[in-house]
Amino acid sequence: MVNSAHFAKRLQKILEYYGLSATAFSEELSFNRSTISHLLSGRNKPSLEFVMKVLERFPEVELHWLLNGKGTFPTSKNDEENIAKLKEEILKLKKNPPVQVEKIASEKVISEIENPSLQNNETQAASQIKISEAFQKNNPIERIVIFYTNGTFKEYKSE
Structure with a gap:
C-alpha cells in the first residue's frame, strides 16, 4: 500500500530533479493543479492514471521507487552523468550540425x-x-x- 506522506516526498524529489514547479508538473502530465497539490500535501493517494503518466513522461523514474521507495532515483550517478553528457551533445549538435x-x-x-x-x-x-x-x-x-x-x-x- 502506498504511504501518502512518503509518496509526496518522492514526488517532490522528482519536481526538484527536473526543476519543475507544481504548476509546470501538472501541465506536463495534463492533470489539474489541485490534484498535484493534494498529492504533494499527502492528502490523496495517487491514481493508476497519474502513476502511469509520470512513468510515461519521465522514463528515469522507476515504478517501485515511485510507489514504495525501493530502488533509487535517479537510477544512478552514472546515469545522471550520461544524461548530462547526452544533453550537452544534443545542444552542440543543434548549434553546430555535423559536417556532411x-x-x-x-x-x-x-x-x-x-x-x-x-x-x-x-x-x-x-x-x-x-x-x-x-x-x-x-x-x-x-x-x-x-x-x-x-x-x-x-x-x-x-x-
Missing part, C-alpha cells in the same frame, strides 16, 4: 579548381583520365547536386 561528407568533398573540389597550382601533375592527369573515361562510355548524367555553405543543396535531374 558531400560538403567537404565539394569544398575540396572547389579549392582545387580555384588553385590548380596546388595539384601535382599526376593528380591532374588522373582526374582528366577519369573525366574522359566517363564521356567515352557515353554515360548519361542522372543528376547534379550543388551543396551550399549554409548546409542546403539544390538537385538537378535529367529529364
Whole structure:
C-alpha cells in the first residue's frame, strides 16, 4: 500500500530533479493543479492514471521507487552523468550540425579548381583520365547536386 506522506516526498524529489514547479508538473502530465497539490500535501493517494503518466513522461523514474521507495532515483550517478553528457551533445549538435561528407568533398573540389597550382601533375592527369573515361562510355548524367555553405543543396535531374 502506498504511504501518502512518503509518496509526496518522492514526488517532490522528482519536481526538484527536473526543476519543475507544481504548476509546470501538472501541465506536463495534463492533470489539474489541485490534484498535484493534494498529492504533494499527502492528502490523496495517487491514481493508476497519474502513476502511469509520470512513468510515461519521465522514463528515469522507476515504478517501485515511485510507489514504495525501493530502488533509487535517479537510477544512478552514472546515469545522471550520461544524461548530462547526452544533453550537452544534443545542444552542440543543434548549434553546430555535423559536417556532411558531400560538403567537404565539394569544398575540396572547389579549392582545387580555384588553385590548380596546388595539384601535382599526376593528380591532374588522373582526374582528366577519369573525366574522359566517363564521356567515352557515353554515360548519361542522372543528376547534379550543388551543396551550399549554409548546409542546403539544390538537385538537378535529367529529364
